[in-house]
Amino acid sequence: MTRTSPAVAAVALAIAAFLVAFLVVPVAAVVVTAFADGQGGFTLAHFAAFAQISLMRESFANSLYVAGLTVAFATLIAVPLAYLTVRFQFRGAILIQTLGVLPLVMPAFVGASAMQLLFGRSGSVNLILKDAFGITLPLMEGLNGVIFVETLHYFPFILLNLSAALANIDSSMEESAQNLGSSGWRLFSRIVFPLALPGYVAGASLVFIKVFDDLGTPLVLNVTNMLAPQAYLRVTSIGIEDPIGYVICVILVVFSIAAMAGSWWFVKRRDYAVVSRGGAMAPRRRLTPWQTFLAYGWIALVLLLVLSPHLGILLLSFSKVWSFTVLPEQFTLAHYATVFEDSTRMIWNTFLYCGLAALFDVIIGTAIAYIVLRTALPGRQLLDHLVTVALAMPGVVLGIGYLRTFRGIELPFGGGALTASWLIFVLAYAVRRLPYALRSCMAALQQVHPSLEEAAENLGANRWRTIRRVVVPLMAGGILAGFVTSFITAAVEISETILLTSRESLAPMSYGIYLYMQSIAGRGPGAALGVIAVVLVAVGTYLSHRFVAANTPQNPTGGKP
Amino acid sequence: MTFPLARRIALAIAATLAPLSALADTVTVVTSFPKELTTAYKKAFEARYPGDKLEILNKNTAAGIAYVREQPAGSRPEVFWASAPDAFEVLSGAKLLAKIGPGNPAIPAKVGNYPVNDPEGFYRGQALAGYGLMWNTRYLKANNVPEPKEWADLVKPVYFGHLAISSPSRSGTTHLTVETILQGEGWAKGWAQMLAITGNCAAITERSFGVPDGVSNGQFGIGLVIDFFGLAAKNSGMPVEFVYPSVTAIVPANIALVDGSKSPEGGKRFIEFTLSEEGQTLLLQKEISRLPVLPSIYAKAPAGYPNPFGGKIQAKVNFDSNLSESRYYVVLSMFDQMVTFRHKELVAATKAILDAEKRLAGKPSPALEEARRLVLTPVVDEKQAADKTLLALFKAKKTDAEASKAKAKVEEEWATKVKANYAKAVELANGAK
Numbered sequence: 001m002t003r004t005s006p007a008v009a010a011v012a013l014a015i016a017a018f019l020v021a022f023l024v025v026p027v028a029a030v031v032v033t034a035f036a037d038g039q040g041g042f043t044l045a046h047f048a049a050f051a052q053i054s055l056m057r058e059s060f061a062n063s064l065y066v067a068g069l070t071v072a073f074a075t076l077i078a079v080p081l082a083y084l085t086v087r088f089q090f091r092g093a094i095l096i097q098t099l100g101v102l103p104l105v106m107p108a109f110v111g112a113s114a115m116q117l118l119f120g121r122s123g124s125v126n127l128i129l130k131d132a133f134g135i136t137l138p139l140m141e142g143l144n145g146v147i148f149v150e151t152l153h154y155f156p157f158i159l160l161n162l163s164a165a166l167a168n169i170d171s172s173m174e175e176s177a178q179n180l181g182s183s184g185w186r187l188f189s190r191i192v193f194p195l196a197l198p199g200y201v202a203g204a205s206l207v208f209i210k211v212f213d214d215l216g217t218p219l220v221l222n223v224t225n226m227l228a229p230q231a232y233l234r235v236t237s238i239g240i241e242d243p244i245g246y247v248i249c250v251i252l253v254v255f256s257i258a259a260m261a262g263s264w265w266f267v268k269r270r271d272y273a274v275v276s277r278g279g280a281m282a283p284r285r286r287l288t289p290w291q292t293f294l295a296y297g298w299i300a301l302v303l304l305l306v307l308s309p310h311l312g313i314l315l316l317s318f319s320k321v322w323s324f325t326v327l328p329e330q331f332t333l334a335h336y337a338t339v340f341e342d343s344t345r346m347i348w349n350t351f352l353y354c355g356l357a358a359l360f361d362v363i364i365g366t367a368i369a370y371i372v373l374r375t376a377l378p379g380r381q382l383l384d385h386l387v388t389v390a391l392a393m394p395g396v397v398l399g400i401g402y403l404r405t406f407r408g409i410e411l412p413f414g415g416g417a418l419t420a421s422w423l424i425f426v427l428a429y430a431v432r433r434l435p436y437a438l439r440s441c442m443a444a445l446q447q448v449h450p451s452l453e454e455a456a457e458n459l460g461a462n463r464w465r466t467i468r469r470v471v472v473p474l475m476a477g478g479i480l481a482g483f484v485t486s487f488i489t490a491a492v493e494i495s496e497t498i499l500l501t502s503r504e505s506l507a508p509m510s511y512g513i514y515l516y517m518q519s520i521a522g523r524g525p526g527a528a529l530g531v532i533a534v535v536l537v538a539v540g541t542y543l544s545h546r547f548v549a550a551n552t553p554q555n556p557t558g559g560k561p
Numbered sequence: 562m563t564f565p566l567a568r569r570i571a572l573a574i575a576a577t578l579a580p581l582s583a584l585a586d587t588v589t590v591v592t593s594f595p596k597e598l599t600t601a602y603k604k605a606f607e608a609r610y611p612g613d614k615l616e617i618l619n620k621n622t623a624a625g626i627a628y629v630r631e632q633p634a635g636s637r638p639e640v641f642w643a644s645a646p647d648a649f650e651v652l653s654g655a656k657l658l659a660k661i662g663p664g665n666p667a668i669p670a671k672v673g674n675y676p677v678n679d680p681e682g683f684y685r686g687q688a689l690a691g692y693g694l695m696w697n698t699r700y701l702k703a704n705n706v707p708e709p710k711e712w713a714d715l716v717k718p719v720y721f722g723h724l725a726i727s728s729p730s731r732s733g734t735t736h737l738t739v740e741t742i743l744q745g746e747g748w749a750k751g752w753a754q755m756l757a758i759t760g761n762c763a764a765i766t767e768r769s770f771g772v773p774d775g776v777s778n779g780q781f782g783i784g785l786v787i788d789f790f791g792l793a794a795k796n797s798g799m800p801v802e803f804v805y806p807s808v809t810a811i812v813p814a815n816i817a818l819v820d821g822s823k824s825p826e827g828g829k830r831f832i833e834f835t836l837s838e839e840g841q842t843l844l845l846q847k848e849i850s851r852l853p854v855l856p857s858i859y860a861k862a863p864a865g866y867p868n869p870f871g872g873k874i875q876a877k878v879n880f881d882s883n884l885s886e887s888r889y890y891v892v893l894s895m896f897d898q899m900v901t902f903r904h905k906e907l908v909a910a911t912k913a914i915l916d917a918e919k920r921l922a923g924k925p926s927p928a929l930e931e932a933r934r935l936v937l938t939p940v941v942d943e944k945q946a947a948d949k950t951l952l953a954l955f956k957a958k959k960t961d962a963e964a965s966k967a968k969a970k971v972e973e974e975w976a977t978k979v980k981a982n983y984a985k986a987v988e989l990a991n992g993a994k
Contacts (some may be wrong), residue, residue: 036962037962045962046966049969052969054977104797114909117778121780122779122780142905183987223767224767224901224902233731310575323699323777323799324779325779344794408633419632498624499624504618516596518593520799521597521797
C-alpha cells in the first residue's frame with residue numbers, strides 16, 4: 001500500500017524540522033569537535049589516534065561482550081514472564097507485568113548502589129554466606145557485575161515490547177496449531193514466538209543499544225574499560241574539548257545505527273502481519289497443577305531478584321545506620337519527613353516534564369511509524385534513522401549541545417531564556433526518549449494488516465478517519481507501551497538533567513535523588529525519594545494497564561459499529 | 562499640610578522598600594557541595610539579607626564548569642563554589658571569573674605553605690581540607706585488619722583487598738593526595754608507595770564520594786578520603802574513624818565570583834557572608850564538619866575538632882603548587898594508565914607477589930625482587946617527568962590534532978609497557994623459588 005499526499009508530506013516535513021532543530025543541530029554543534037583540527041579545518045587524525053590506543057580497542061570489545069550477554073540473560077528472564085502472563089490463565093498477571101517494569105524506574109546509579117548493599121563485597125548475601133560457609137561470591141565485580149545489574153535493569157524493554165506483540169497475535173493461529181497436535185515448546189518456538197518476533201527484536205535491539213551506551217552502571221561499579229565510560233572520562237576529566245571523547249561518541253552513534261538497521265532488516269525480511277487481531281480475546285490456556293507450581297515458583301524467584309534493588313533502597317530509606325550488617329539496625333521515618341518537607345515540587349516537576357515529553361513522543365512516534373510503513377514518501381526512512389541517532393547520544397553530549405545551540409534564545413511573551421525554562425527539559429526528554437516510543441509504535445503497526453485499512457477506505461472512510469478509527473485503536477497497546485517506556489525512562493534520566501538544571505525549583509526528582517546521594521547524611525532521604533518515585537510510577541503503569549484492558553474490545557465482531 | 566491617607570501609605574511603603582530593593586537580588590550559586598551544607602548557608606544567608614534569594618545549583622565540578630562556560634555573559638550564575646583548586650584555574654584561565662577584593666583581614670594569607678587565596682585575586686579559600694584515612698571499625702574487626710596510622714602502613718600485605726581510593730583524574734582531592742605523597746616521599750619512592758597501595762585496593766572508585774560511601778556501608782575497609790567525608794560520616798552515627806597521617810597537605814576549598822553574572826553585587830554579598838564570622842561558624846555543624854579558614858572560629862568548636870592553625874595537624878609536606886600544576890596532566894595520565902585502567906592486572910600481580918612472599922617465608926629470591934621492581938617502578942622516571950617536551954605535549958590545546966595524536970602515542974607506549982610488566986611480574990612471582 002503506497003500512497004503519498006501533500007498532508008502526509010507536510011507532517012513529515014514538520015517532524016523532520018523538529019528533529020533537525022532539537023537533535024541534529026545540537027549534536028552537530030558538539031560532534032564537529034571530533035573532526036576539527038583546532039584551526040577550523042577538517043581532520044581524521046583523531047580517529048587515527050583512537051585506533052592506535054589498545055585501551056580503546058579493549059573497551060570496544062568489552063562493551064560488545066557485556067551488551068551481547070545482557071541481551072541473552074534479559075531474554076531468559078523476559079520471554080517466559082511475557083509468555084506465561086499473556087498466554088495462560090494466571091492470577092495477578094497485571095501485577096506481575098507491572099512489577100516487571102519497575103527496574104526501569106530507578107536511575108541506574110541508584111539501582112547499582114542498592115544492589116551493592118545486597119550483593120556487594122559486604123552485602124547482605126555475602127555476609128550470610130561468609131557466616132554460614134566462609135565463602136563470598138564476586139557477584140558485583142568487574143564485567144560480570146555490569147552484566148548482572150544491566151540484565152535486571154533493562155530486561156523490561158523486551159518484556160514490554162514482547163507482551164504487546166503477543167497480545168496482538170491472532171489466537172486462531174495458535175488454535176490451528178493446537179488442533180494439528182502442536183503444544184508446549186513446539187507450539188511456542190514454531191508458532192507463537194516467530195509471530196511475536198517484531199516485538200522481541202524491537203526490545204532486544206533496544207536492550208543491546210542501551211547497554212552498549214550505558215554510563216551510570218559501569219561507573220557506579222567502577223568499571224572503566226568500556227566504551228561509554230571512556231567517552232565520559234575523556235570528556236569530563238580531560239575537558240569537554242577533548243576530541244577522542246567525541247570520536248567515541250561518533251563510534252557509539254554509528255554502531256547503534258548499525259544495530260538498529262540490522263534488526264530492522266532482520267524483521268523486514270518476512271511478513272508478520274496478520275489480518276485479524278487477537279488482543280484480549282485470545283483464550284488463555286490453563287496450566288496443569290504441576291506446571292502451575294513450576295511457573296509460579298520460577299516467576300517468584302525472578303521477581304525476587306528483579307525487585308532486589310527496590311528492596312535494598314526501601315530498607316535504606318528506613319534505616320538510620322546500615323553498615324556491615326545483613327539488615328539495617330535502626331529504623332526511622334525521618335528521611336520521608338525530610339523529603340516531603342523540601343522536595344514535593346520535584347515530584348510534580350517530574351510528572352509535568354515526563355508526561356508532556358512522553359505524550360509528544362507517542363504522537364510523533366505514531367506519525368513516523370505510519371509514514372515509514374504506510375506511505376511511499378521519498379526519504380521516509382531518514383526519519384526513522386534520525387530518531388535512532390538520539391538513542392545513541394550520550395546525555396552529556398546532548399546536554400552540552402542544547403546549552404551551546406540555544407543559548408541566548410528568548411521565549412516569546414517574556415518567558416525568559418529557553419535554556420533557563422522548564423520547556424528545555426520537555427524537549428530534551430522528548431528527543432532522547434523518542435526512539436523508545438517509535439520502536440513500540442512501529443512494532444504495533446507492523447502487526448496491523450494493511451487490508452484492514454483498505455477495507456475501511458473501501459467503505460468510504462477517508463485517510464484521516466481510517467487512521468483515527470482503525471489504525472490508532474488497533475495500535476493502542478503498542479502506543480501505550482511506548483508512552484510508558486518513554487515516561488519512566490525520562491523520569492530517571494540523570495546526565496542531561498544535571499547539565500540542564502538552571503534552578504533547583506525547576507529540577508525533577510532524578511536530580512533530587514542525585515543531589516541527596518552525594519553525602520553520607522543524604523543517602524536516607526535520597527533513598528526515600530527513590531522509593532516515592534518507584535511507587536508513583538508503578539501506580540501509573542498499573543493504571544495504564546488497567547485502562548488498556550478496559551478499553552480493548554472483548555469481541556471484535558460485536559464491538560462498536 | 563495634610564497628606565491624603567493613600568499618599569502617606571504609599572510613601573511609607575516606599576520608605577520601607579527602598580533599602581530592601583537596593584539589596585534585593587537572586588544569587589545563583591553553582592556548587593558541588595552536599596545539600597546539608599548548601600541548605601544551611603541558604604537559610605542563614607536569607608535570614609541575614611531578607612531581600613536576597615539564594616538559588617543553589619548543585620552540579621559535579623566538571624558539569625559545573627561546562628555549565629558556566631556554556632552560559633552567555635549576562636545570564637551566568639553569580640558564584641562558583643567547589644573543592645578542587647584546578648577547577649578555578651580552568652575558569653579563571655577561560656576569563657570567566659571576576660576579581661574580588663582582599664576579603665576578611667582576619668583570615669591568614671597562608672596555611673602551612675599553601676596560599677589560602679588565589680594570588681591573582683580571582684578566588685578565595687572558604688574552608689580548609691586535609692586528606693586522611695577513614696575506616697569502618699566493624700569491617701576491620703570482622704576481617705582482623707589493624708587500624709592504619711600512616712600512608713606507608715597501607716602497603717602492608719595485611720591490607721590486601723581492603724582498601725579503596727578514587728582516581729585522581731576523577732577527583733581533584735585525590736589528585737592532591739597523590740601529589741602530596743609524590744612530593745613528600747620523592748618521585749620514585751612516592752610512586753612505588755602509590756602502586757603498592759593501589760595494588761592492595763579492592764576498587765578504584767569513579768566518584769570521590771564512592772570511597773566514603775563504600776567505607777560507611779562496609780564494602781571497603783579503609784578509604785583514602787578528604788577529611789569532612791570522614792568526619793561527617795562519623796558524626797552521623799556510622800561506625801567509622803578518621804585520622805590525618807603525618808604526610809598530608811591542608812588546602813583550601815574555594816569560592817569565586819563569576820564574571821558576566823546578572824547580579825554581581827548579590828554574589829559578592831554571599832561570598833563575604835561565607836567568610837564572615839557567622840558564615841564560618843556554620844562549617845562546624847556536625848553534618849558539615851569542615852575546617853574554617855577564620856582561626857577565631859576554632860574556639861567555638863567541640864572538643865577534639867581538628868585545628869590546622871593550632872599545629873595539631875602537622876602537614877610535613879611543603880606543598881609546591883607550581884610543581885603540581887606543571888606536571889598535572891602527566892600525573893593524571895600515568896595514574897590512569899598504570900592503575901585505573903589496569904587495576905585488574907595490578908591486583909593480580911600484587912597477589913602473585915604476596916603469595917610468593919608467603920611461600921618463600923623470607924628466603925631471598927632474585928625473581929621475586931625483579932617482579933617487585935616491575936610492578937612498583939613508574940613508567941616515567943623523575944627526569945622524564947620534568948622533560949619540557951613531554952609536559953608541553955600533555956598541556957597542548959586539546960583540539961590540536963597533531964598534539965593529540967602524539968599524546969595518544971605516548972600513552973599507548975605506557976599502556977603496553979605497564980601491561981607487559983604486570984604480566985611478567987605474575988610469571989616471575991609464580992616461578993620464584
